[in-house]
Amino acid sequence: MFSDVKYVCMGGTPKRMEKFAYYIMNEIGCKLPAGTTLLDISYQSYRYSMYKVGPVLCLSHGMGIPSVGILLHEIIKLMYHAKCKDPIFFRLGTCGGIGIEGGNLVVSESAVDGLLQPFLELPVLGKLQRKPAILDKKLAYDLKKIQQLDDPFTITVGKTMCTYDFYEGQGRLDGAFCNFTETDKLAFLRKIHEENVVNMEMESLCFAALCHQAGIRGAVICVTLLNRLDGDQVTASKETLNEWQEYPQQLVARYIKKNMTHR
Numbered sequence: 001m002f003s004d005v006k007y008v009c010m011g012g013t014p015k016r017m018e019k020f021a022y023y024i025m026n027e028i029g030c031k032l033p034a035g036t037t038l039l040d041i042s043y044q045s046y047r048y049s050m051y052k053v054g055p056v057l058c059l060s061h062g063m064g065i066p067s068v069g070i071l072l073h074e075i076i077k078l079m080y081h082a083k084c085k086d087p088i089f090f091r092l093g094t095c096g097g098i099g100i101e102g103g104n105l106v107v108s109e110s111a112v113d114g115l116l117q118p119f120l121e122l123p124v125l126g127k128l129q130r131k132p133a134i135l136d137k138k139l140a141y142d143l144k145k146i147q148q149l150d151d152p153f154t155i156t157v158g159k160t161m162c163t164y165d166f167y168e169g170q171g172r173l174d175g176a177f178c179n180f181t182e183t184d185k186l187a188f189l190r191k192i193h194e195e196n197v198v199n200m201e202m203e204s205l206c207f208a209a210l211c212h213q214a215g216i217r218g219a220v221i222c223v224t225l226l227n228r229l230d231g232d233q234v235t236a237s238k239e240t241l242n243e244w245q246e247y248p249q250q251l252v253a254r255y256i257k258k259n260m261t262h263r
């Protein structure tokens with residue numbers, strides 16, 4: 001059932017990935033039998049959603065490293081048992097921009113943790129294991145290259161900070177609590193910006209580490225929901241956010257369409 005999978009596309013929410021499944025179906029010209037809808041293959045798990053559209057597998061991964069880590073283990077095993085040949089993994093996400101306004105794309109060139117360390121630290125059998133979080137640079141720049149003049153977004157290839165928390169972990173003052181000031185926050189955000197961090201999200205470190213360990217090419221493409229140098233709250237309207245969430249999908253669909261015939 002899965003042996004023809006060439007592209008695995010994942011993102012946080014089941015709805016986003018269902019929408020992507022229908023979008024990519026249209027883009028690559030797959031057709032459903034009349035009167036049928038796409039089946040969520042994983043509906044009985046109540047954990048994540050999974051849709052298969054020809055060579056494209058679309059999955060939701062939930063929030064944060066533990067959630068995406070479990071999914072990646074299971075999908076990497078699936079690729080192995082199905083004997084898939086050289087699949088490419090994409091994460092289609094959202095993020096906070098650092099010096100980038102809302103509604104633009106960041107393709108991660110590399111991922112670091114909240115201490116700017118380029119590896120995933122995981123306690124295994126009572127010892128801390130370090131897995132290098134390495135992404136495929138060529139794939140990242142190939143995605144940048146397919147930008148079109150009329151795209152409503154810019155594409156920045158850069159370093160992504162992956163945190164264990166959305167609020168304190170990303171230096172927000174608007175969580176339930178925090179023990180730092182606006183001045184402390186801005187000093188931190190400016191410091192990481194000087195270290196070439198261009199965005200913050202919560203899955204790239206694990207995504208990069210597990211793809212690299214498995215020898216799978218992977219790319220993280222996120223749309224910025226705000227510029228964190230200007231504030232903490234996501235204030236764009238629901239309609240605008242829904243539109244922005246489609247930008248990573250448009251870029252990845254363009255890449256898949258361009259490369260499908262060659263693979």
Ligand SMILES: O=P(O)(O)O[C@@H]1C[C@H](O)[C@@H](CO)O1
Nearest residue numbers: 011012063064093094201202
């Ligand atoms: O799938 P996305 O990128 O939307 O997930 C981001 C990172 C966290 O899981 C979540 C925080 O709101 O959004």
Ligand SMILES: O=c1cc[nH]c(=O)[nH]1
Nearest residue numbers: 094095096200201202
């Ligand atoms: O600021 C943001 C926005 C989306 N996701 C994050 O992790 N941070």
